[in-house]
Amino acid sequence: VKKAPTIRDVAATAGVSVSVVSRVLNPESGPVAPAKREAVLRVIDELGYRPRAAARELSVGHTPTIGLVVADLANPFFAQLADRIVWEARGHGVQVMVMTTQEDPYLEADSLDTLLDRSVGGVIATPTGANVEKWARLQSLGVNVVFVDRTIPELSGVDVVSIENVGSARRATEHLLGLGHKRIGLISGPVSTSTGRSRIQGYQSAHENFSISVDPQLVRDVPFRGDGGGDAVGSLLALPDRPTGLIVANTAQVQSSVRRLVQMGTSIPGDLSVIVFDDNPWTELTSPPLSAIRQPIDMLAVHSLELVLGRMQGKLPAAPRTIEVNADFVPRSSCAPLLLSPTR
Amino acid sequence: VKKAPTIRDVAATAGVSVSVVSRVLNPESGPVAPAKREAVLRVIDELGYRPRAAARELSVGHTPTIGLVVADLANPFFAQLADRIVWEARGHGVQVMVMTTQEDPYLEADSLDTLLDRSVGGVIATPTGANVEKWARLQSLGVNVVFVDRTIPELSGVDVVSIENVGSARRATEHLLGLGHKRIGLISGPVSTSTGRSRIQGYQSAHENFSISVDPQLVRDVPFRGDGGGDAVGSLLALPDRPTGLIVANTAQVQSSVRRLVQMGTSIPGDLSVIVFDDNPWTELTSPPLSAIRQPIDMLAVHSLELVLGRMQGKLPAAPRTIEVNADFVPRSSCAPLLLSPTR
């Protein structure tokens, strides 16, 4: 257990001053004689020297690190998102501190404090919806904030990357309406969130296009957290006039909802045609494979990273940007025409 | 975009010296008059002061941070593991830097360097199997290393937390043998890994108990990375005398393997009884629900964290510990007696 060598050790054994070593490490900061450069590099390798991040950070004032504040790593969607972002970031030489909120505002606040302490230059997050002041404070301290998937409308000045929510929900709904379904359940996120509202709006818009009125009973806005999806499924199917179609538009609740459907032994698409928002690797391994709105996770990752990094380098216009990427509808066998469902 | 206040700012506006503020922050470092303490706390709150992690780290020499080097966040097993570890760690007031290797030794080496730069006190990892010298170097620099799920036998002095691999594999195999199956395929990890070897050993041991000789053709050790699982499934089922049972004992390859089974339209358990190592949330949503060896992820997380933290505080005996937790076998409907399979 010996202690790591410092820049001074390197300088000493290489017979030069610390500034020379520093310049070898950061070439753009000044010239250095080829001969000495070689010598220094050799010593660095011999000693296994590595600059300490903390010291550098303290000196330069910032760190090539961003924070990633994600709702729940146990959910395939967020896990994959994290995976892609971490991957992409590495390519740009920036580290990522991954934190999870479990949809809890307090944990979220905690995470933000931690990220502040570590003076990250930017944060990519799927916000819980609370902590508005805290987010604002982050911004005022120069931390670039990018929201992905969801957003907080009350907060101005943040970049947002998400899928085209209204359109995606409309398309999913129209697909079922087109199959003849009249009563379509919708499990969305909280109406307090942009995502929740947009998807409900798309759902309604589709109904208008088909001149069908929507039964408010069929729309369930459930929290991201907990087992709201499963419960909503239960109560929707317990309705006297139960729906023949179901759209799970709350990504965080897809697992919970599908689990309940399977537990209840619901015949899909016999009794119920279903579409879920989020095409994770297991969606097509269920029986039957589930039709899904595929969130292009790569695009979400690439764009959000591009935005934070761009801002950190000041290479972007001041105005906050909103990027909406297209989400494909992936039809599979969990949807069937209403008339062909003999059960009802 | 104003700059964050420092300890000096606090001291100044509170009319005290920085030492007092520091002592308020770290109570065990010395006494402070109640009156002043109050004043300082108030100012801290007003200014929204937070100590900078980098400065503290530089001063004390280490940081309450551990690294988590995980193979692939897109895989539910690792994602959940990460989730639990991050969660547990927060409870202990330690931050976690999550990194992914994508099973690539180079990326792994990279991650280790990064963690070194940030002078983490410990690392929890699912090692790729390479970088033996690098891991050793980490240790020699005082970084506590704990391997979870897998290990590298060539490396001494590391703590290991894993499931009881031999026994679990034996139990799974005996379950199928007990159902009358004579030819059971095994998809394991590389024989270069402890996990791969142990599970193969359990598989063989079970056969011995049943006095059945194992056909080497039925054992496929595939890399953690890539689509080896799917390919193995394909070639196993293409065998002239194809197996009637299959155990996927390579956690990283479960997705790939199951996907191939579904794509090939294999009738389960009609044509093939299957058991997978890793009970993720979707395992029971497939058709039929898959029998699985359930890795107690919480236990893995708790123990590995306990070990790193314990070592960091020097509260543990020097000898490296190996913790093997029990893994339940969860029988579901993907296994059936051989005689009842009419197809064959």
Next chain:
DNA sequence: TTGTACGCGTTATCAT
């Protein structure tokens, strides 16, 4: 081209 010296924000030591 190279070296010296100071600052970054915090903790810790030692007087007071």
Next chain:
DNA sequence: ATGATAACGCGTACAA
């Protein structure tokens, strides 16, 4: 109980 002040390791003007 409090206050100077020296580290901690690195970057960087500035001088040589």
